Amino acid sequence: MSKRNPEYDFKWCPGCGDFGVKRAVEAALTDRAATLSQPIENSVIVAGIGCSGNLVHLQEGPQPFGIHGIHGRTLPIAYGLKSSRPDLNVLIVSGDGDFLSIGAEHIGPQAKRNIDVTAIIMDNGVYGLTKGQASPTTEIEVITSTTPYGKLDDPSRPLETYLAAGVSFLASTLSTQVKAMQQLITEAMEYPGFSIVHVQSPCTTYNDNYAALKGNEKEGILPMAYPIEEGHDAGDIDAAYRLARDSRIPVGIIYKREDSIPAHERLDLARERTGATQKSVEELFQTMAI
Amino acid sequence: MSNNLVVRFAGEGGQGVVGGSEILAAAAAAVGYHILTFSTFPSQIKGGPAWGQARISTEEILSSGDELDVLVALNQYAYDHNVEELSSTGFVVYNSEEFELDDPRAIGLPADQMARDAGNPRAANMIVIGAVAQLADFPLGYLEEFVTKRFSRGRPGDEQIIEGNIKALHMGAEAAKELGMSLDSLESPKSIEGERILIKGFEAACLGAIAAGLDSFIGYPISPATTMLVYMESNLHGSDKFVGQASSEIESIASLIGAGFSGKKVMTSTAGPGLSLMGEGLGLAWMAEIPLVVANIQRGGPATGLPTKTEQSDLIVAINPGHGDMSVPVIAPGTIEEAFWAAADAVNWAERYQGPVILLSEASIAERQQDILKPDMSKLVVENRSVSDGSEGNERYKGDAVSPFPVPGGPGAYVANGSEHDEQGDTTHLPDVHIRMTERRFKKLELLMDGHYEAENTDSSIALLPWGSSKGPTYAAFQSLRSKGEDIAWYYTMYLNPLPTALLDELLSKDLVLVPELSYLGQLAQILRAKGIKAEPITQYTGLPFKENVLEARITEIVQERAGRMLVS
Structure with missing residues (x-):
C-alpha cells in the first residue's frame, strides 16, 4: 500500500530479490x-516477520487483504483463516528465518492437515532485517555476526524438509525469473492442498549469491540453479526426493501429489458421512433436563 | 432433620470416586434437591489419591461444603487424609476388603463381594451409595427411580443391569441398617419452580459462547480446559462452523487470530501454561484489533504447577498476558449460571470493542456439576461487530475509538498489522502515530465499563469483594455474618477488567475492601490498591476452594482486629 502512503517508511535494499517476488505475486493475484x-x-496475504513479510505492504495496484502478524506464525494464522473461510484464497509470504527457524514447528501439522493455502518462501540464507545473522539455510563455515568462526551447524535443506513434512505441492524457483515464478504461484494457488513455492531471493547486503x-x-x-528436466514425473515422490536432495537448486515443479484432498473438504466429507448438524442451544439444554 | 448432606467418596483415581459422587448427586437432583459436586484428583490416568464430593440440600447451594456427613473411604490413605474433615456426627463407610478400621463411626462393607453377590460385579459403587442413603435416611425409592431411568437405554440386558443395581442399593442399605447407625434424616426436597437442568461449568461456558453465535473454536488439550475443546468438537457442527485441535497453544492463538480476522466469532480454551504461550499472540490481537475469546481455566501454577487443582492466580497475567502496553478485558464467572452468561458476554465484548477477551474461570467451576434453572434465553443479547461498507476506503484504523471492521472478501482491504501502524495498517515508527494509536486502543475499553455488579448493605465502610469461585463461599459467610449483626457490605462483579465505573466509585469510598482469593499474592487486591482502593486480600493457596466457615472466621478476625485497633487509636 506504499504507493498510496508516502509516509510508509520501510524499504528493501536496491537489488533485493524480494522485488521480483513482489511483482510475481502482484501479477498472479491480479x-x-x-x-x-x-x-x-x-x-x-499472510505475512511473516522479516524483510520478506514487508511484501504485504508494498503491493502495487489492486489491493488484497493482508495480515502482518508475529514472527514465525504465518502457517497457524493461515490455518485458522482458511478453516473458517474456505471461500478465501490464502497466500503466505515468509522467509527462511521466519518459516524454517522460529516457525518450523508449524510446517508438519499444516502439511498433515493439508490446508489449502500457498506459501511463498523467500530464501536469502541470512537474517537480513536484524542485519546479518546466520539463518537455517546459511551454508556451513560461512562467517556472519553470530558465527564469527564460521557457521558450525549443517545448513537446513528446505526442499527435503517440506517433502518429509508431507507437503502436497512443491515448487522451487529464482527471484530473477518473475514470469516463470508467477506461473508457479498461479498453479500452486489453483492446486487443492498445501503448496509451497520456495524462492531463492538473494540479499544484496548480507548474502549476495546472484552469481x-x-x-x-x-x-x-x-x-547452482538448473531447470528441472521435462521428463520429471512430479507425481512420483521418490523422483521428487532425488531432486530435493540435489546439492544444486532445481527450478520448476518438484512434487505434486495426485490424490490431494484439502483440509476443509475432508471436514465436509466427514460431516456428510456422520450427518452431524448443529443443534440449537435449546436442544442442547434439553439433553441436560432433570 | 437436616437440610444439608455432604458426602465425599475418597480413593484412588480410576475407582469411580468421582462417578460415585455424581450418581448420588444426580439421583438427588432428579427428585428435587439442589446439588453441587466437586472433585479433585492427581494428574494421571489411573491411581493416585482422588476424591469426589456431592453436596445435597433443600436450599440453594453456595459452595462444595465445609464438614463431611459421610466419608466413603476406599483405602487406608483415603481415610487417613480425609477423616479430619468429618463432622462430629458424621460416619465413615469403608471398603473392608481393602483395610480394617478401628473407628466407632466407621461401617465396613465388603463392597466388591457384595456386588458379585448382587449379580453385578460393577455395582460396588451402588452398594456404597445404598449404605450412604440409609445413613442419611434418603429414600431408596429416589435412587431406584434414578437407576431405572439411567439404564433404560433400549439395549438388551438393561433390565438385568437395573435389577442388579437396585439389589446392590438394597444390600448396601441393609448392611448399614444392621449396624444401627443414622445421621439426622435429610428433609424432603422443596418444590422448585421452573425448568431445571443438571449441568457442568464447562458445558455452561460452551453453551453461552454458542448462544452468542460462536463460529470457530480451536484449542489444544490441557487440564482443566480440555473439556471445552471436547464439548465443542461434539457440539459445534454447522456447515459454516469450524472446530479444530491445534498442535500447541501458540498455534491455537495464531489460528484464532486468522479466524477472527476472517470475520468470524472465535474462541479457544486453555489453562496457565497455555495462556503463557499465548502472550505474544494476544498482543497481536490487541494491536491488530482482532475480536477473539480465550477461556482460561485456572489451575495451580506456575509452570506445570498443580494441573488438576483449583486456584485464582492468573488474574494479572490475564489482563497483561504479553509484553507492551495493553490491558485485556477479563470476565470471571462466579457460578455455573454466570459461566453461561459470562461466555456470551465475552463473545459480545470481543465484537463490541474489537479485540481479545479473556473468559477467566477455574477448575472448581469448570468441573463442578450443579442443578440450575435453565438460562432464560429471552434475556440473551447477541452483539455483532460493526462491519465496513467500504466508505472509509482502506482506512481500517481510522478515528480515536472503534471503527468499522473490513471483512475479507468485502470492501476496505487493509493490512491487519501487529507492528505499530497508521490508519491503513502500514507500519510506522512515527511518535505521533504511536501516541494516537495507543490511545485509540485504550479508549476502546470505555465501551466495556457498564458491567453489572451486586451490592448489599452498601452503607458499611467495610466491604467484601470476592471474585470467581470465591463468590459462593464468601456470600455464605456474608449472610452468616449479617445474621449475627455484623455491619459489612457486599460487592461482586464478574467484570474484572475493566471494572464497572460505578463499582469503582463505590469501592473508593470504603475504609477497607476485603478480597477473598485463592492465591498467595492476592491479585485482585493488588489491582484495586493500584487504583487507590484500600483493599486487602484474604488468601488461600491449597489448590482447593474456600470453606464457608473458615472464611467467616478469617473475616471476623480481621474485622475485630481492626475494630480493636481503632479503639486503641
Whole structure:
C-alpha cells in the first residue's frame, strides 16, 4: 500500500530479490481475480516477520487483504483463516528465518492437515532485517555476526524438509525469473492442498549469491540453479526426493501429489458421512433436563 | 432433620470416586434437591489419591461444603487424609476388603463381594451409595427411580443391569441398617419452580459462547480446559462452523487470530501454561484489533504447577498476558449460571470493542456439576461487530475509538498489522502515530465499563469483594455474618477488567475492601490498591476452594482486629 502512503517508511535494499517476488505475486493475484471474475479482496496475504513479510505492504495496484502478524506464525494464522473461510484464497509470504527457524514447528501439522493455502518462501540464507545473522539455510563455515568462526551447524535443506513434512505441492524457483515464478504461484494457488513455492531471493547486503545461482560460463562456474528436466514425473515422490536432495537448486515443479484432498473438504466429507448438524442451544439444554 | 448432606467418596483415581459422587448427586437432583459436586484428583490416568464430593440440600447451594456427613473411604490413605474433615456426627463407610478400621463411626462393607453377590460385579459403587442413603435416611425409592431411568437405554440386558443395581442399593442399605447407625434424616426436597437442568461449568461456558453465535473454536488439550475443546468438537457442527485441535497453544492463538480476522466469532480454551504461550499472540490481537475469546481455566501454577487443582492466580497475567502496553478485558464467572452468561458476554465484548477477551474461570467451576434453572434465553443479547461498507476506503484504523471492521472478501482491504501502524495498517515508527494509536486502543475499553455488579448493605465502610469461585463461599459467610449483626457490605462483579465505573466509585469510598482469593499474592487486591482502593486480600493457596466457615472466621478476625485497633487509636 506504499504507493498510496508516502509516509510508509520501510524499504528493501536496491537489488533485493524480494522485488521480483513482489511483482510475481502482484501479477498472479491480479490474474487470478480476472480469470475467476472475483474481487481481489477474496485474496489474503499472510505475512511473516522479516524483510520478506514487508511484501504485504508494498503491493502495487489492486489491493488484497493482508495480515502482518508475529514472527514465525504465518502457517497457524493461515490455518485458522482458511478453516473458517474456505471461500478465501490464502497466500503466505515468509522467509527462511521466519518459516524454517522460529516457525518450523508449524510446517508438519499444516502439511498433515493439508490446508489449502500457498506459501511463498523467500530464501536469502541470512537474517537480513536484524542485519546479518546466520539463518537455517546459511551454508556451513560461512562467517556472519553470530558465527564469527564460521557457521558450525549443517545448513537446513528446505526442499527435503517440506517433502518429509508431507507437503502436497512443491515448487522451487529464482527471484530473477518473475514470469516463470508467477506461473508457479498461479498453479500452486489453483492446486487443492498445501503448496509451497520456495524462492531463492538473494540479499544484496548480507548474502549476495546472484552469481553463484546464475553461474559464470567464462570462469567455468556452474550455475547452482538448473531447470528441472521435462521428463520429471512430479507425481512420483521418490523422483521428487532425488531432486530435493540435489546439492544444486532445481527450478520448476518438484512434487505434486495426485490424490490431494484439502483440509476443509475432508471436514465436509466427514460431516456428510456422520450427518452431524448443529443443534440449537435449546436442544442442547434439553439433553441436560432433570 | 437436616437440610444439608455432604458426602465425599475418597480413593484412588480410576475407582469411580468421582462417578460415585455424581450418581448420588444426580439421583438427588432428579427428585428435587439442589446439588453441587466437586472433585479433585492427581494428574494421571489411573491411581493416585482422588476424591469426589456431592453436596445435597433443600436450599440453594453456595459452595462444595465445609464438614463431611459421610466419608466413603476406599483405602487406608483415603481415610487417613480425609477423616479430619468429618463432622462430629458424621460416619465413615469403608471398603473392608481393602483395610480394617478401628473407628466407632466407621461401617465396613465388603463392597466388591457384595456386588458379585448382587449379580453385578460393577455395582460396588451402588452398594456404597445404598449404605450412604440409609445413613442419611434418603429414600431408596429416589435412587431406584434414578437407576431405572439411567439404564433404560433400549439395549438388551438393561433390565438385568437395573435389577442388579437396585439389589446392590438394597444390600448396601441393609448392611448399614444392621449396624444401627443414622445421621439426622435429610428433609424432603422443596418444590422448585421452573425448568431445571443438571449441568457442568464447562458445558455452561460452551453453551453461552454458542448462544452468542460462536463460529470457530480451536484449542489444544490441557487440564482443566480440555473439556471445552471436547464439548465443542461434539457440539459445534454447522456447515459454516469450524472446530479444530491445534498442535500447541501458540498455534491455537495464531489460528484464532486468522479466524477472527476472517470475520468470524472465535474462541479457544486453555489453562496457565497455555495462556503463557499465548502472550505474544494476544498482543497481536490487541494491536491488530482482532475480536477473539480465550477461556482460561485456572489451575495451580506456575509452570506445570498443580494441573488438576483449583486456584485464582492468573488474574494479572490475564489482563497483561504479553509484553507492551495493553490491558485485556477479563470476565470471571462466579457460578455455573454466570459461566453461561459470562461466555456470551465475552463473545459480545470481543465484537463490541474489537479485540481479545479473556473468559477467566477455574477448575472448581469448570468441573463442578450443579442443578440450575435453565438460562432464560429471552434475556440473551447477541452483539455483532460493526462491519465496513467500504466508505472509509482502506482506512481500517481510522478515528480515536472503534471503527468499522473490513471483512475479507468485502470492501476496505487493509493490512491487519501487529507492528505499530497508521490508519491503513502500514507500519510506522512515527511518535505521533504511536501516541494516537495507543490511545485509540485504550479508549476502546470505555465501551466495556457498564458491567453489572451486586451490592448489599452498601452503607458499611467495610466491604467484601470476592471474585470467581470465591463468590459462593464468601456470600455464605456474608449472610452468616449479617445474621449475627455484623455491619459489612457486599460487592461482586464478574467484570474484572475493566471494572464497572460505578463499582469503582463505590469501592473508593470504603475504609477497607476485603478480597477473598485463592492465591498467595492476592491479585485482585493488588489491582484495586493500584487504583487507590484500600483493599486487602484474604488468601488461600491449597489448590482447593474456600470453606464457608473458615472464611467467616478469617473475616471476623480481621474485622475485630481492626475494630480493636481503632479503639486503641
